[in-house]
Amino acid sequence: MRAGRRNSITDIKGLTVGNAADDALKSGVTALICETPSVAAVQVLGGAPGTRETDLLEPHNLVEAVDGLVLSGGSAFGLDAASGVQAYLREQGRGFEVAGQRVPIVPGAILFDLANGGNKEWGRYAPYRELGFEAAGSASAEFAIGTAGAGKGATTAGLKGGLGTASTRLESGFTLGALVAVNALGSATIGSSRHFWAAPFELNEEFGGYGQPSPYPEDAQRPLTKFTMQGTAPEPGANTTIAVIATDAALTKAEAKRLAIAAHDGFARALWPAHTPLDGDLVFSLATGSATQKPDLAEVIELYAAAGATMTRAIARGVFEAQHEKGDIMPSWHQRHGA
Template identity: 50%
Template sequence: MSSLQAAGPGRRNLITDVPGLRVGQAHDEGARTGVTVILPDERAVAACDVRGGGPGTRETDALAAENLVEAIDAVVLSGGSVYGLAAADGVVGWLGAQGRGYGLVSAAGVPKSPVVPAAILYDLANGGDKGWGESPPYRQLGRDAVAAADRDFDLGTAGAGYGAMAGKLKGGTGSASVVAADGITIGALVCVNSFGSVIAPGGRAFWAAPFELQGEFGGLGAGPLRAGPDEWGLAKTDPKARMNTTVACVATDVALTPVQARRVAIMAQDGLARAIRPVHAPFDGDVVFALSTAQRPMGEAPDFTVTRIGALAADVLARAVARAVYEARAWPGVTAWRDLTL
């Protein structure tokens, strides 16, 4: 089995190590919120899995394998709770102007319809100026984010994770990748606004420590990890419905069907369980998307390959969660992981 072991992170250690993907981000410093867009170079097969009890999503039903549309044009992750769903409008408008989207009718004067699923997190009570009246900033933030899409992007206090909290610590946007020994590439991007804690009680060690590669989130190791019953560490003390959400996207360059992509999304959710404790609670809105850029053929053992991709995606997503918090910068009155002196 040694030939199936992961070789290590990709060159960037970002989801954009998956060929055919770019990521764009934008934020509003005054409002303490932001948007992240995952943009495939070409339309991509996608699926999603929803585990949180209070999700906020757009167009996720379109991803069901039995439905008409088998590919998407972008995925949007946004702060702003329900207001943030409007970020997808800005992305749709930009894509449509580029002539991108699903073309049910091919005729002059009939625009294509970009398919842009989205998921949001709650950052409305983080101290930013949300006095936007009837003009929330999210449509423009979505447009700015997609227009800025590139292979490199910032982690931590950036994009949709700009205003996020991870338990009692500053949350953020994280990403990671792995390239297996046979060349399969898997990446993850996550915006962590969790109720649960990403570190073990009594210290600074991340729950995701056993999966860390090359010291990417501090290199503290897994030795200090412990988990007593009902001992959650720096989880939020007063969770409320729809206020605690981790939204993520995993991707691979292997060609997947919608059914296979759905299985990868399901398996990738285990990465959140490895990195956040507790997770998938009634007041969480956890959503994981899965994308395939189809740059690499499936091969002769599809079920086993999907199993490998799903298992690797879970590990990569756990790493991305830790990187989100590790890279986050503090605000006045808000503690970042780097501020801990435990």
């Protein structure tokens, strides 16, 4: 396995990503746009999800493909972001044709960043619809990670979270890419150390190249959460890591569902704890089919294994690339560890 040229989900031909954010709000939106409709599925394993149009992604339901996906801050208010992306795509003539009309299919998911120090006094209507439109309009092969888009105001246990991406080129010729907004209840680092749980999967020192600690810190076996770090009581719906795993392989909707399930392994490898009742952990999957061939059984096993590894790396990159900004309630990885 090796990273793709950009080490990004946009190493998958036909996918672009755009970000939009508000500095005062400390929140934002990330839009993934499919050049042509792509087979999609979803798997939700967190206990507090916030979603739009995820039921239609189940294998037994009618619509096979989507025009885009949205990751947004803003808790339930952020669900408006998908309307902005949908409006942008409709202006481009995109969408599922029904009764002579075009309906862009844009599922979305949100994370909770309302208590991150930003100004959420936005008046009657939240700004996420407009941020979604802006994010879709800026979509390209190159985009910012860290404190950007849906990762703008993200946090983890004791550190800022952020937007991460990674890609993997397999020996079979297929490519995988991950995109993730890391806003976890748990920690991406091993105890109080600077080392990432994701270290065994790192490629090309993409999150510092620090490897695993030796010896492990005394607190490595203690699950660190936002609440244990802050000494506060747990609050429902105050977290969530939301992500996309994509491939250029030709997959059925059911096979794409299995890809989303496999990618959740990356959450468990990069974050501890993960999939708690207070997280809304979710993975969308996309199969663009741009490789024009289906994987055989051996190749599909490799594909699913790499999905977890690629997601693991993307999560660590999201935390590693976070930048300090005025008014932050948590330090960035670089602030805390001075590297």
